[in-house]
Amino acid sequence: MSTLFVLNRSWHDSVWLFEQLAFARPGDSIVLIEDAVLALQSPINLGSFSAKCASMKISVYALQDDCQLRGINNQYRSISMIDYLSYVNLVVQHDKQVAW
Amino acid sequence: MSDEKILYVISRAAYSNASGQEALDAILIGASFDLDVSVLFIHDGVFQLKQGQQSSDKGLKLFTKTYKALADFGVEKIYIHDLSIASRGLTQSDLICTVTPLDSLAVGELIAQQAKVFTF
Numbered sequence: 001m002s003t004l005f006v007l008n009r010s011w012h013d014s015v016w017l018f019e020q021l022a023f024a025r026p027g028d029s030i031v032l033i034e035d036a037v038l039a040l041q042s043p044i045n046l047g048s049f050s051a052k053c054a055s056m057k058i059s060v061y062a063l064q065d066d067c068q069l070r071g072i073n074n075q076y077r078s079i080s081m082i083d084y085l086s087y088v089n090l091v092v093q094h095d096k097q098v099a100w
Numbered sequence: 101m102s103d104e105k106i107l108y109v110i111s112r113a114a115y116s117n118a119s120g121q122e123a124l125d126a127i128l129i130g131a132s133f134d135l136d137v138s139v140l141f142i143h144d145g146v147f148q149l150k151q152g153q154q155s156s157d158k159g160l161k162l163f164t165k166t167y168k169a170l171a172d173f174g175v176e177k178i179y180i181h182d183l184s185i186a187s188r189g190l191t192q193s194d195l196i197c198t199v200t201p202l203d204s205l206a207v208g209e210l211i212a213q214q215a216k217v218f219t220f
Contacts, residue, residue, distance in 0.1 A: 003212065023204060
């Protein structure tokens with residue numbers, strides 16, 4: 001039973017983002033959409049977040065359109081930029097979604 | 101009771117939009133269909149259970165009071181994320197009803213067990 005975690009809110013201090021690691025299980029995925037992509041611009045380095053996700057076999061994605069719209073550049077190789085079609089595919093591939 | 105496990109997640113505070121009232125309506129509908137319903141208050145959603153909510157506007161209904169009565173509707177599994185209450189300067193004694201605290205890992209387990217999760 002895999003879960004797709006969809007984050008759409010900006011977390012100034014990224015605490016909420018890091019907390020997803022406690023909620024997610026191996027095989028789950030995390031997608032950053034809307035204001036959640038602002039985390040990629042966070043002064044807190046997401047390197048440790050990305051490394052932990054990789055070791056837990058949790059994939060992390062960010063919606064490209066939402067990044068472009070906000071002028072956000074993705075500096076993390078382990079966070080994949082996706083388009084809407086890939087986003088829909090992720091929704092289909094997972095058993096359920098938690099969007100918060 | 102059906103085997104279909106459904107979790108309602110309340111992650112936003114109550115009154116700035118309709119999502120709080122909609123969550124409560126959805127929970128009551130789920131319970132009326134005899135589903136295996138759980139409710140989780142997390143993040144700013146924990147403020148919905150805070151004591152002392154008052155309205156000076158007669159048209160504004162304090163719907164959050166209904167959470168105290170959810171057990172009467174067959175919803176007995178009500179959880180709250182312990183870190184979310186602690187990080188907002190609240191304790192269990194600030195809440196209008198007794199709910200089961202869960203740490204972050206237990207929240208993950210709860211989500212993993214569900215067939216469907218609805219977030220509000």
